[in-house]
Amino acid sequence: MASSNRAVTFHAPKDMRVESRDFPKLQMPNGKSAPHGVILRLVATNICGSDLHIYRGSFPVPEGMVMGHENTGEVIEVGPDVEFLSEGDLVSVPFNVACGRCRNCRARRTDVCETTNPKVDCGAYGFNLGDYDGGQAEYMFVPYADFQLLKFPDKDQAMAKIRELAVLSDILPTAFHGLMEGGAKTGSTVYIAGAGPVGRCAAACARLLGASCIIVGDHNKDRLELVKNNGCETIDLSQDAALTDQIEAILGEPRVDCAVDYVGTEAHGLGPQAEDMDPAYAINQVIDATRAGGATGVIGVYGPDPLAKSKAEQEGTYPIDFGKAWIKSPRITAGQAPVMHYNRELMMAILWDRMPYLSPMLNTKVISLDEAPEAYATFDTGVPLKFIIDPHGLIPA
Structure with a gap:
């Protein structure tokens, strides 16, 4: 098990840095234990147009916040209350942090979860909405894992299509x-x-x-x-x-x-x-x-x-x-999308080759974690690319 966690952090508008942070724990932002959570090793974590709002200073966030809400990863640690996921599973992380227990979550309105953010009915990773660290990092914590995470049915099949499946998170x-x-x-x-x-x-x-x-x-x-x-x-x-x-x-x-x-x-x-x-x-x-x-x-x-x-x-x-x-x-x-309302069906459309225009439309470019700050600056110029960060070098060329 790793002891540290390198991550892309926000310091000021147009000032993103890759820094070492503590390895994530099964713990909510308020310090409460999260036996319902998992730790992921990130396989793909994308730079989103919404991240540019933060990068430009249009959406204020705290200095030092770990960026990234488009995350796909491998489960490496499972909380004691998690029943349906195992170490080694490859999963997509919806950007909405959702408990699965409140009235809105039970109606599949995970965009407006009532419990994961004490300030407003909306939680998100790496976006100053509930103090959840983002996933532009080597590792991340995900709460309510049984409810939130979309497991890919076949890991090898998913890795072969990871550039397309990486956008299921948002x-x-x-x-x-x-x-x-x-x-x-x-x-x-x-x-x-x-x-x-x-x-x-x-x-x-x-x-x-x-x-x-x-x-x-x-x-x-x-x-x-x-x-x-x-x-x-x-x-x-x-x-x-x-x-x-x-x-x-x-x-x-x-x-x-x-x-x-x-x-x-x-x-x-x-x-x-x-x-x-x-x-x-x-x-x-x-x-x-x-x-x-x-x-x-x-x-x-x-x-x-x-x-x-x-x-x-x-x-x-x-x-x-x-x-x-x-x-x-x-x-x-x-408003924001309730990702869990659509992600499973869209996953199946990708896995069964029903979206042939998605890959050429995305025009993805895979980069390392260290290249992320420069990629933010490049993306900000409007280039027709989608940047996918590969923190561990796992994405096939």
């Missing part, structure tokens, strides 16, 4: 959740705001669901080229034209059945305003792009943002064009 279920909340189904026309890794997962999920016209909007030409090469229509949001006009040029009508915001508070405007951050822009964009009677998903991270220009937006209050949307009888759903 961005693939998050992408799928946005489409579900937007009512996407066979034949739907879909607009996806953002061609980052979550938006690209959404494009792959839309293909899985049988959507017809899948349109992805972004300012980054390299990201747009990647999704275009994988069968999507694209809109360059840096062009000075109304989004609905650009949708009409593709679709023949200005609005879609389902529109989803995968961007969040760091969205930018259209055309000449594209250089200026407008935290409410993506929300208003997708509401406007949704047809009357359609549905809109708001999956990008929103909350108090110290980088926003106005005091109201810094406090988490955003100007939403609800008055214009009301007449369309809108259905708008927002």
